[in-house]
Amino acid sequence: MNQTQAKKGYFGNWGGAFIPEVLHQPFFQLNEAYRKIRADESFWQEYVDLMANYSCRPTPLTFAENLSNHFGGARIYIKREDLNHTGAHKANNVMGQGLLVKRMGKKRVIAETGAGQHGVATATMAARFGFDCTIYMGEEDVARQRPNVFWMEKLGATVVPVTDGARTLKDAINEAFRDWVTSMDETHYVFGTVCGPHPFPEMVAWFQSIIGREARDQILARHKALPAAVYACVGGGSNALGIFQGFMDDDVRLVGVEAGGKGTDTDQHASRMTGTRASAGVAQGYRTMFLQDDDGQMLDTHSIAAGLDYVGISPILAEMGESGRVDFAAATDDEVLKALELTMRAEGIIPALESSHAFVQAFKDAPNMGRDEAIIINMSGRGDKDIFTIAHAFDDPSWKKFIIDRADGYRKSSGG
Amino acid sequence: MDLRTDIEQRLKHKPILLMTHLVLGYPSLGVNREVIRAMAENGVDCIELQIPFSEPMADGPVILRANQDALKQGIRVEDCFRFAGEIIREFPGVNFLFMTYYNIIFRYGEEAFLRRAAEIGMRGFIVPDLPPEEGETYLRISRELGTAPIMFFTPTSTPERMRKVAELGDGFIYCVARKGVTGKQTEIDETLADHLARYREATDLPLAVGFGISSRKDVALLEGKADMAVIGTATIRLVDEQGAGAVGPFIASLTRS
Ligand SMILES: Cc1ncc(COP(=O)(O)O)c(C=O)c1O
Numbered sequence: 294m295n296q297t298q299a300k301k302g303y304f305g306n307w308g309g310a311f312i313p314e315v316l317h318q319p320f321f322q323l324n325e326a327y328r329k330i331r332a333d334e335s336f337w338q339e340y341v342d343l344m345a346n347y348s349c350r351p352t353p354l355t356f357a358e359n360l361s362n363h364f365g366g367a368r369i370y371i372k373r374e375d376l377n378h379t380g381a382h383k384a385n386n387v388m389g390q391g392l393l394v395k396r397m398g399k400k401r402v403i404a405e406t407g408a409g410q411h412g413v414a415t416a417t418m419a420a421r422f423g424f425d426c427t428i429y430m431g432e433e434d435v436a437r438q439r440p441n442v443f444w445m446e447k448l449g450a451t452v453v454p455v456t457d458g459a460r461t462l463k464d465a466i467n468e469a470f471r472d473w474v475t476s477m478d479e480t481h482y483v484f485g486t487v488c489g490p491h492p493f494p495e496m497v498a499w500f501q502s503i504i505g506r507e508a509r510d511q512i513l514a515r516h517k518a519l520p521a522a523v524y525a526c527v528g529g530g531s532n533a534l535g536i537f538q539g540f541m542d543d544d545v546r547l548v549g550v551e552a553g554g555k556g557t558d559t560d561q562h563a564s565r566m567t568g569t570r571a572s573a574g575v576a577q578g579y580r581t582m583f584l585q586d587d588d589g590q591m592l593d594t595h596s597i598a599a600g601l602d603y604v605g606i607s608p609i610l611a612e613m614g615e616s617g618r619v620d621f622a623a624a625t626d627d628e629v630l631k632a633l634e635l636t637m638r639a640e641g642i643i644p645a646l647e648s649s650h651a652f653v654q655a656f657k658d659a660p661n662m663g664r665d666e667a668i669i670i671n672m673s674g675r676g677d678k679d680i681f682t683i684a685h686a687f688d689d690p691s692w693k694k695f696i697i698d699r700a701d702g703y704r705k706s707s708g709g
Numbered sequence: 710m711d712l713r714t715d716i717e718q719r720l721k722h723k724p725i726l727l728m729t730h731l732v733l734g735y736p737s738l739g740v741n742r743e744v745i746r747a748m749a750e751n752g753v754d755c756i757e758l759q760i761p762f763s764e765p766m767a768d769g770p771v772i773l774r775a776n777q778d779a780l781k782q783g784i785r786v787e788d789c790f791r792f793a794g795e796i797i798r799e800f801p802g803v804n805f806l807f808m809t810y811y812n813i814i815f816r817y818g819e820e821a822f823l824r825r826a827a828e829i830g831m832r833g834f835i836v837p838d839l840p841p842e843e844g845e846t847y848l849r850i851s852r853e854l855g856t857a858p859i860m861f862f863t864p865t866s867t868p869e870r871m872r873k874v875a876e877l878g879d880g881f882i883y884c885v886a887r888k889g890v891t892g893k894q895t896e897i898d899e900t901l902a903d904h905l906a907r908y909r910e911a912t913d914l915p916l917a918v919g920f921g922i923s924s925r926k927d928v929a930l931l932e933g934k935a936d937m938a939v940i941g942t943a944t945i946r947l948v949d950e951q952g953a954g955a956v957g958p959f960i961a962s963l964t965r966s
Contacts, residue, residue, distance in 0.1 A: 309843050310840070310842070310843065311811055311838045311839060311840070311843050312838065312840060313766070313767045313837050313838055313840075313861070314837075314840060314860070314861035314862070314863050314866065314874070314885070315861070315863040315864070315865055315885055316865075317840060317863075317865070317866065317870060318865040318866065318867065318870070319865065457770075457773055457774070457777065458763065458764070458777065463764065467764055467765075467766050470766050471766070471767075471769070474767070477865070572816075573815075574812050574815060574816060575811050575812045575815050575838075576764045576810075576812050577764060577766070578766075578838070583812075585812070585816070587816065588785055588786045588813065588816060588817075589762070589786075589812040589813050589815065589816030589817075590762065590763040590780060591763045591764055
């Protein structure tokens with residue numbers, strides 16, 4: 294990806310490192326440490342071995358025969374990032390940064406989290422490597438992702454609910470930066486996606502490239518040809534860039550699917566590249582397309598999937614969208630639930646709400662493609678851990694009754 | 710007279726200068742005006758007018774909430790420009806600087822923003838998330854206009870880094886007394902004295918010291934070590950708790966010996 298970088302940390306017009314002066318020196322050190330691991334060939338092997346030993350890598354590429362027959366077009370393959378330890382692709386980035394933290398000799402890690410996936414992955418990594426861990430999470434996300442909060446705390450992390458701003462992912466990022474400017478001597482900030490100041494976009498994309506490297510070998514072995522298209526959901530963009538990097542120089546259509554929320558013609562969505570509400574801006578340490586008003590104030594976003602509910606997008610993807618290398622589409626909340634339901638019934642596979650966005654667009658395109666063509670959907674995470682969110686989204690009556698009964702039970706036993 | 714020369718002139722008559730800060734539109738432009746009057750009448754030398762931003766990454770909880778509250782009440786960048794223009798005309802004895810985050814300037818159009826600010830008499834700019842590496846256009850246009858792009862020294866800055874940023878900056882250097890965000894109390898102790906000595910060595914520009922100063926005692930300890938004391942969060946808290954009327958006596962108390 295380096296050839297597209299005219300200025301350090303830039304991808305076309307996007308990226309950079311818009312950081313307060315107090316972080317200049319810590320970023321200098323981080324860049325140095327990152328440069329060293331890139332130059333050290335044993336590092337990648339250490340990383341691959343760790344992921345094989347601890348996180349089920351390589352993850353399978355599953356042929357979805359029933360879905361393929363259902364749509365009657367392209368052969369649909371699913372890259373199973375849900376089978377990572379902790380249930381999502383987030384583990385790839387986090388374990389990579391964990392190895393980096395060990396080399397830097399720091400003892401504490403902090404992270405932001407939206408859905409809680411990155412927070413759980415970071416808390417897991419911290420437990421394994423023996424680091425102290427603090428996770429910043431918007432109050433709204435704490436409320437809608439309680440099971441993840443529970444696991445983070447059980448894994449030994451401190452979870453700090455962020456009560457400022459929109460109380461979602463962007464506010465958690467601001468708060469993590471505020472921690473970091475005070476604690477940078479002993480603390481590393483484990484950024485969760487391919488956003489933020491340089492070198493985070495490039496570094497996180499590098500760790501996530503393990504998805505695409507595997508997927509390319511797997512599809513060639515199984516289908517004996519490259520896929521016609523690859524689909525991934527896009528929050529910050531890390532799972533998408535992870536798989537896209539396997540097919541960068543190939544004649545393969547790359548499709549990023551954003552959160553269409555209640556529709557890109559409403560003000561309740563998080564689509565930066567689709568729709569007309571985003572524009573160029575600089576926030577959270579980098580330049581990209583942001584959902585913002587004319588003055589440059591960030592707008593409130595909405596998605597059924599907490600992990601996609603974010604105002605910005607990776608500078609690398611902004612560039613790939615602008616150059617036409619990646620096509621963008623949006624999936625609405627309603628479409629997402631339908632695709633999720635169909636995938637569960639047809640394949641016995643439960644994608645996360647985030648990942649289900651990629652399924653929506655793949656299902657729209659597959660019927661119009663030839664039977665000899667293949668497509669890959671990157672299933673970034675599993676949905677069964679999101680049982681509260683998904684049951685709520687389906688408005689499931691028996692689940693509601695269970696919760697009410699359980700709550701009554703707790704009330705009685707606590708004498709309230 | 711450029712900002713640096715003005716500051717050096719003032720330092721001939723005072724042991725230390727004062728710079729205060731407020732968030733435009735918090736709690737209202739009306740209260741901002743009263744507060745500025747009280748500051749000006751009590752001898753404040755520079756005032757930072759912060760244009761609110763939804764993501765004030767370098768600010769602590771008090772200023773963060775002031776930003777949010779001002780935005781919730783609907784303050785626009787246009788309102789800030791109009792208000793600043795009036796205030797600068799009304800209080801010619803004070804140097805005014807815009808403090809804001811880079812996106813506000815970027816969205817307005819960097820050149821248009823800086824030109825308009827210079828036209829209304831703004832003397833300089835404090836943009837905490839714009840390091841010189843990303844600020845080529847900002848620095849070039851500021852030089853053309855004769856406005857001061859304020860640079861930062863921090864406890865983590867190396868001597869080479871300080872010399873580099875000082876060369877690119879003008880007006881004064883904003884010295885961060887400790888790591889962290891705005892609004893926390895700083896012990897003015899040995900480590901601060903060490904930092905200030907390092908800062909002094911790296912530049913001839915006047916040194917303004919901020920982050921957490923709230924009393925005469927703090928200011929007195931800076932005399933002889935720094936050129937300007939920066940009072941940020943303390944006045945916002947004061948106005949929250951006691952109203953604009955408390956600002957005049959507070960400011961007067963900071964330099965009374
Ligand atoms: C399962 C899952 N998929 C996707 C995302 C979105 O992130 P990204 O676009 O960086 O892959 C998240 C974020 O929390 C997630 O948990």
